[in-house]
Amino acid sequence: MNFLQTKDAKERLNYLEKIAENFRTRADIHDREGTFPFENMTELKRSGYTALTVPVEYGGKGISLTELLHLQETIAERDGSTALSIGWHMGIVHNLFEKKAWDDSILQWIAREVLNGALINTLATERQTGSPTRGGKPHTTAKRHKNKWIINGRKSFATMSPVLDYMIVTATITETEEVGSFIIPANKEGIIIEETWNSVAMRGTGSHDVIFQEVAIHNDFLVEKMQRGPKQANGWLLHIPACYLGIARAAQSYSIQFAREYTPSSINRPIIELPNVRQKLGEIELEIMKSRYFMYGAAKGWDESEAEARNTMTPILSAVKHEATNSALKIVDLAMRIVGAHSLAQNNPLQRYYRDVRAGLHNPPMDDMTIEQLAAFSIDQKK
Structure with a gap:
């Protein structure tokens, strides 16, 4: 049995409670040692949990926001770092398909990848600009070269960086000064994870710095341009x-x-x-x-x-x-x-x-x- 075979919210919650009990016993170890809970992430992926927010029409369960919060709260009772980490992936996937701001061909591809266990997070924060919610333009740049984009820059607070398969990276497009979101496979040449995370809180989130050095991605991986004006509610x-x-x-x-x-x-x-x-x-x-x-x-x-x-x-x-x-x-x-x-x-x-x-x-x-x-x-x- 896995989450994608469950019948309803109650069955999913009961199943999660069994899986997440292991997280409680590991939480103190990862906190003391400042290590990342790889085994928790493996169990969540293997169980199908990470695909629950993929819509039914794309092969997932399409759970509601309300159910997602119940499940995330349950994980957090056992291990806050694991809950916060996987929460970014779960919420981002939920948001992508809810708003459908990307081309459907990209969304179909993302759905297939997530159903196969891929993990995603957005990398937007930079030390020079602080939190992106305060409106700073990224120092990370994207420059067009033939049919590719070349990404250079550094992102901080990259939660779950040790296990990410895809990174949604905000960057300033050098030709136009627009800010775009680019989806970048984490195994691309030129991506370096610098293990900088040494916080006294949420020590198991693996929120390291990620450096992009001449990372070349396909032209289609510019998935969205940031619009000026009021932002949509999230x-x-x-x-x-x-x-x-x-x-x-x-x-x-x-x-x-x-x-x-x-x-x-x-x-x-x-x-x-x-x-x-x-x-x-x-x-x-x-x-x-x-x-x-x-x-x-x-x-x-x-x-x-x-x-x-x-x-x-x-x-x-x-x-x-x-x-x-x-x-x-x-x-x-x-x-x-x-x-x-x-x-x-x-x-x-x-x-x-x-x-x-x-x-x-x-x-x-x-x-x-x-x-x-x-x-x-x-x-x-x-x-």
Whole structure:
């Protein structure tokens, strides 16, 4: 059995829970050693998980955004790095076929590759320009030479770089100064992965730098030119808050289990009976309820809307990410207060959760941009 043979969402979730349990046991090792979870990726590919967002008409399951978030949250409860990594692939594939901004011949080819296990991510961030969400033009260049494009440049934060089969690379076209997206096979000559990832958070994402030195690709691999003006809303980016809420729920589970079992001699009963501990557990549950209802409400709205309505949802999607990532920080902090000094031990998962949820602040969109966006939305609504 694999995911492509499953009948419904419940069966897929049950199947994933069995597969992902192995991720939990490996997460601490990869975090301590700063290694990439190759075995997790192999299991996800072999199971057919990575093809679930390919539409039915192209051979996949075409799962909804809502279901994708449930699945991603489930992985994140076991291993945040694996969830964030594979979430980019899952969301990008979902988005490509939902928006169909590329030629259908390219999409058919991508579908075949993904069904055969290929992994994809977008490489857009550069150290000189910072996050692409802030509007910087890529220093990476694409120059036409006969019937090919020659790509030169360097991308940072290239999540999942050790196992990518295709890279969607943003580059400035030298002849026109336009910004294009190019799909580049990862095995092309001239691509170098420089192992620069040394973060204290999400250590297993393999978010290294990727260098392009005179990389020649076919003329047809310019798949899209970036349009000026307002960007389309991107529901698939909700995989980011789903990841951090999954980690937060893991912290919640750990703190409850600890509180049930920890019986200091000074009180002769489990600390879960203490009012101050129950207060914190209640606050955790409130944060999780708020964030999950908000996120899944937005996802349901996306799934039930057409393109025109979806493009009005950008402020909501940004607000979900802001709420979820900041709630995740609060939840893990409260869990650590329940567990106390034990939570700081290197073999305690809470210290890893604490570091990992902090990374959510630096995934797009950033908090300051979201607040400004919400201010503009609010003012516009009151005209």
